[in-house]
Amino acid sequence: MLTAENTHWPLWRKIVFRFFFIYLLLETAPITWLDSIPYVTLVTQYYGMFTDWMVTKANALFFHVRPVLVPEAGSGDTSMGWARLWTYLSLAVIGAIIWSVFDRKRPNYTHLNYWLCLFTRYFVITVALTYGIIKLFGFQMSFPNLHQLATPLGDLLPMRFSWFFIGYSRLYQFFFGAMEVLAALLLLNRRTVSLGVLIATGVFFNVMMLNLCYDIPVKIFSMQLVFTCLFLLANESGRLINFFILNKPAPLSAIYHFRYTKRWMRVSRIVLKSLIVIIALIIPFYQSYSESASEPPVKRPVKNGVYAVTTYRLANRDIPLSMLDTIRWQDLIFEDGLGSVKSNDTLFRQRYNRGYFSYSLDSAKHMLGFKKHYDDKNYILEFNYAIPDSNTIILNGIKGADSLYVELKRTNRHFQLAERQFHWLSESNR
Secondary structure, three states: OOOOOOOOOOHHHHHHHHHHHHHHHHHHOHHHOOOOOOOOHHHHHHHHHHHHHHHHHHHHHHHOOOOOOOOOOOOOOOHHHHHHHHHHHHHHHHHHHHHHHHOOOOOOOHHHHHHHHHHHHHHHHHHHHHHHHHHHOOOOOOOOOHHHHOOOHHHOOHHHHHHHHHHHOHHHHHHHHHHHHHHHHHHHOHHHHHHHHHHHHHHHHHHHHHHHHOOOOOHHHHHHHHHHHHHHHHOOHHHHHHHHOOOOOOOOOOOOOOOOOOHHHHHHHHHHHHHHHHHHHHHHHHHHHHHHOOOOOOOOOOOOEEEEEEEEEEOOEEOOOOOOOOOOOOEEEEEOOEEEEOOOOOOOEEEOOEEEEEEEEEOOOOEEEEEOOOOOOOOOEEEEEEEEEOOEEEEEEEEOOEEEEEEEEEOOOOOHHHHOOOOOOOOOOO
């Protein structure tokens, strides 16, 4: 090590280090980093099962976030997520106290701090590469589709509003991803780690503020990323303060330099470094591309577009269009297997004051079926359909115990937002 190994750390620094060491190892969970490799999860799944059991027990005994914890899935801020945070913080505090009692005479943790900074640094690298790569190709936030363009702004939740804001401009999303990738690449080289940490802190601080201000359910994880970056910055606080604030010469950074004396250690370092980069680069890109790659164009008898519901006849009774009637269908959108209807009918999946469904066609039998969710086995509605002209669809079916007849007229609904307007010269505010 370039840092003097006989340096005596003050007591407060040793206690703080012990806390960070325990918390960051629990939070970053290096044992799970290789889960993308086939069959690795056969071993690491037991770690996940153990930590879930531990968090559930701790919540039942101490935290009481919720009587029954909801696992992290689409949201990272579930009751399980918060209980996990309190559990890890508590274990770090308790562990630091016990560690301090039984290891009072150690002068410093220079070597151990190197390994902690190394794992923490690679945790930031994998996250930055994973999210940066998918943004570079526009896979994380997509441009608003017809259903979303037809949703009034006031009906959007803050998260969806922010998602559309970023997804609207592919160039801005590319820039966002490029900054994350740049931070990761700088963090890979020990000579440029300091600059990489500074950029990563700025990038992830912005992500954290977006999540906090727009109610995006990744608040815990984004705060932990900032917390992790601040830990790395704290290790260089003296030299950074000298350079940026006191206008003094900054000494060389030594925390990322370690003398690998044996050949197998040097080879192992290169192999593991390459493996982590491959996992963080190749696998997320492949998975995102596989999920986002569109299927070959399919000629559908039902054209994509916005359709006005000109006739809605339930149980042989015409129901006129009325803004006071929230159940009667007002308009209907078809777009590549996904449909939505302007209605509060709970038969559909309700989001943003619209009813969503997926649909499938049997052109031979002239059957059109609606499903509440894409992977449902049963249809919520089935219709015989007729297409008398290119802009008209007639649906005949059963809703509950009543007959349902719907006539749809395709409209030339125009959304200015979809034009992707850009003007260098603007004579007035638009």
